[in-house]
Amino acid sequence: MPLQFIKSQRGHDLLIHDGFIHKRERTIGEKVIWRCNESKNCTGRAHTMQDSVIKYKEHKHVENRAKIEVKKTINKMKENAIPTIMPTRSLLAETSSKLPSEVAGQMPNPKCLKRTIQRVRNISEAVLANPQTSNFEIPDQFRLTLDGDNFLLYDSGDSDIYEDRILLFSTERNLNLLKDSEHWFSDGKFSSCPNLFYQFYTIHSVFHSDIIPLVYVLLPDKKEITYKKLFQELKSLKPDLCPKSFMVDFEKAVMNAIKNEFPHTKIHGCFFHLSQAVWRQIQHHGLAKQYSDDVKFSLEVRKLAALAFVPVDKVIESFELLLESTYYIENEQMLSPLITYFEGTWIGILDRRGNRRPPLFSIEIWNCYDRLQESLPRTNNKIEVA
Numbered sequence: 001m002p003l004q005f006i007k008s009q010r011g012h013d014l015l016i017h018d019g020f021i022h023k024r025e026r027t028i029g030e031k032v033i034w035r036c037n038e039s040k041n042c043t044g045r046a047h048t049m050q051d052s053v054i055k056y057k058e059h060k061h062v063e064n065r066a067k068i069e070v071k072k073t074i075n076k077m078k079e080n081a082i083p084t085i086m087p088t089r090s091l092l093a094e095t096s097s098k099l100p101s102e103v104a105g106q107m108p109n110p111k112c113l114k115r116t117i118q119r120v121r122n123i124s125e126a127v128l129a130n131p132q133t134s135n136f137e138i139p140d141q142f143r144l145t146l147d148g149d150n151f152l153l154y155d156s157g158d159s160d161i162y163e164d165r166i167l168l169f170s171t172e173r174n175l176n177l178l179k180d181s182e183h184w185f186s187d188g189k190f191s192s193c194p195n196l197f198y199q200f201y202t203i204h205s206v207f208h209s210d211i212i213p214l215v216y217v218l219l220p221d222k223k224e225i226t227y228k229k230l231f232q233e234l235k236s237l238k239p240d241l242c243p244k245s246f247m248v249d250f251e252k253a254v255m256n257a258i259k260n261e262f263p264h265t266k267i268h269g270c271f272f273h274l275s276q277a278v279w280r281q282i283q284h285h286g287l288a289k290q291y292s293d294d295v296k297f298s299l300e301v302r303k304l305a306a307l308a309f310v311p312v313d314k315v316i317e318s319f320e321l322l323l324e325s326t327y328y329i330e331n332e333q334m335l336s337p338l339i340t341y342f343e344g345t346w347i348g349i350l351d352r353r354g355n356r357r358p359p360l361f362s363i364e365i366w367n368c369y370d371r372l373q374e375s376l377p378r379t380n381n382k383i384e385v386a
Contacts, residue, residue, distance in 0.1 A: 019063030164220040174214040175238040181205030182244035227257035
């Protein structure tokens, strides 16, 4: 017999089994443990796996099947409230007339039911206000696509963990496309992120020569542990995920998380963000006007970022040749802060023995030569305007 569920007031799944209502306590692998929803002191538990109860612990109180029918009736009433234009009073009367006496006697009073219907209709018809606390309820219409498929695939709040809440939106079809794609791209937006979240993070892949978004995530921060949790949940939803490459912004936290969760995936940085990083250094060291007014200067400093198009094994040699060029020697004092930054971040500083230390971002990550040979995008710009 398949498992039976009803929705809580917050829209969470409640398990119905043996005349009792259970709420999700925790998940262990494929197993879900449900505890009694009636009393905190009750030790009643149900362990489920896939579509079956595999272990059950008796409750300390009697069952209340009428209460279950009440919750089912209210759930059904909420569902019927949105698609119909029937007046609230008529909808209540129609619902009540079909109830057995033992269920009708436990229904909330008509005023409460009327407010419930009106609230559901207001939510479906109006633009929702920004929530003020992280334990907000997500209405059913925002959990599904227009075709009725599940869209909210993961909500850390479903386990009553509202601190640092993560919301992951996608579809089964999107995840299958992601699984079949060898090359992923990601983008994080901060200014357009809704209240209570830190960033709106998206994952994209190539489909018919276009880069399309497949996964949408609201994240509470940009910590490595948060990215790891995101990728772990993705793998839980679709275990076979294993991209050949993953293009990201130059952010150590997300790169470390990818290395940990997708150890066979090659990480690439976005060339646009490399160029922007160099430009910020030009501004930081007071060289922006020089860059704008002096054509020769702007051409020469752009050669630093252009090293991304040199074969990986030729980058260091090309960088050293650039430093030995006439322009760089003659303008050494002016260029020194920029060279020091670029060398430490992207090339690797020479130690006392003449060997280069690992840079902050390895050459393999920011180099675009191989991607151009494979006709792959060298930037995330297409997804940033999507």
